[in-house]
Amino acid sequence: MRRWIWLLSFPLALVLAQGDSAQSAKEELARQKELLRQTMGILPTELVTEQGKESFFRKGPSGKTMEACDFGLGPGVIRGANARLPRYFADTQRVDDLDTRIVYCMTQVQGYKPEQVKRPDVVAAAFYIASQSQGEQVQVKATTPEEQAMYTLGEKLFFARSGNRDMGCAACHVDHVGRRAGPLFYADVLGQDKSWTHWPAYRYSNDQSWTMEDRIRACYSNLSHPRPDFYSAPIIALELFMAQKNTGARIEESPAFVR
Template identity: 55%
Template sequence: MGRFWRLVGAAVLALFSLFVLAQEEDDPVKEAEKQKKQLLEQSGGILPSDLYVEQGEQLFKAKRGPKQASLEACDFGRGPGKLEGVVGRLPRYFFDTRRVEDLDSRIRTCMIRLQGFQPQEIKRSEVVAIAFYLASLSHEQPVTVRPLMPQEKKLYELGERLFYLRAGPRDMGCATCHVTYVGKRAGVLPYSDILKDKRAASHWPAFRYSNDQAWTMADRIRACYSNLSMPAPDFYSEPIIALTLFMNVQANGARMDLPGFIR
């Protein structure tokens, strides 16, 4: 009888070990660290995100557009030319536009106002590259987004409603995957619960090695809508800014790993 229970105990221990190993393999944070290490070894210490940062810096400092001006005088919330940590303070209300803006929309605003570009002339790829450059100047800074202005509070409430809204042909929403079924549904990442795990909202903009693309939070939100078979909000639109504001408030206090490197 004792031998039987020893065998049962050994079997349970083996199954538990396999479960732990499987969990470790599925851990997106550990997986990203492994992929990042391998890529650094293969590329001589250069990540794809480094190239986007370099391109973004060149675009940011170059005199371009009808006004032949750079973006160095753009105010991202700390004053013109003050860039350190600004990514972790957005979205926020800007008095010059009388709007709440996120990182992408603020870059777009400055390209229009400072450089003279027409909205239809602004290339999405350039906005993303500039976002990566600004993100690199906020690395390891904390997220500090607090909706204090009435416009910010109104947009935060909209973002919260959109986050928990179930709609579309699949009757799903953001919270379905990122809160309700975390750890219970196939395909849902263990660390996708942004309301509890602050790592999930502290690494955008990010390079996604799974599809070899540079994304900002706006790209991620649009992809989620597409995954749910729902029409994706337009870039720079109020729904995207509202969702970003809601999620970044949940990430308050998190240290940013920017630009991120994720699956």
């Protein structure tokens, strides 16, 4: 996959150097997407989704595939499942997002040892499962005590200001929505422009496939904050808060292709 971006490095550098150009960020995105498809004949989102599909139907050490896993709608039912996550699961007695549910499935159902669960495998499986929610409406509502506690934590973390820069999520995604910082636009993740529904996604600017967990960790790094661990409560709490704020939004592209 790295060689694809190398082939595109020159035109991509021109796009990023333009900053405030006549093209909108949306037009730049569409151009890069089409250029990549014409050059390679396939998008990375499609490739990673196919890898995830193979993982989903591959038998683990227990002899079971991910079809034996419950992602919230019953074992093996993944159509629309990601549009309803994060949510509370009785078997784990906690609120799980898609990533943590995949890890639970791989270790507790498929029989992999924790050290055998690699991050790229989790991301690929997330791409495939999320692809089955394209066109669905987000339906996340904190109703159980566990979900309500997570929502409260997520709201607190989203609006908290701390660190050397005295910033938090809301500084970019509420206070400065629609403004440009170099080649970047600050997007509204609380429902107005549906940017929360873009994840998981392939980022052409760094040639990486990310879930929302990766996106949140990167935001913390950008703010010079210590990054929360993968699969940790702060990340899931932020996801739940943003997901509920996006309830009713339609997932138009999943996984998405983003800058």
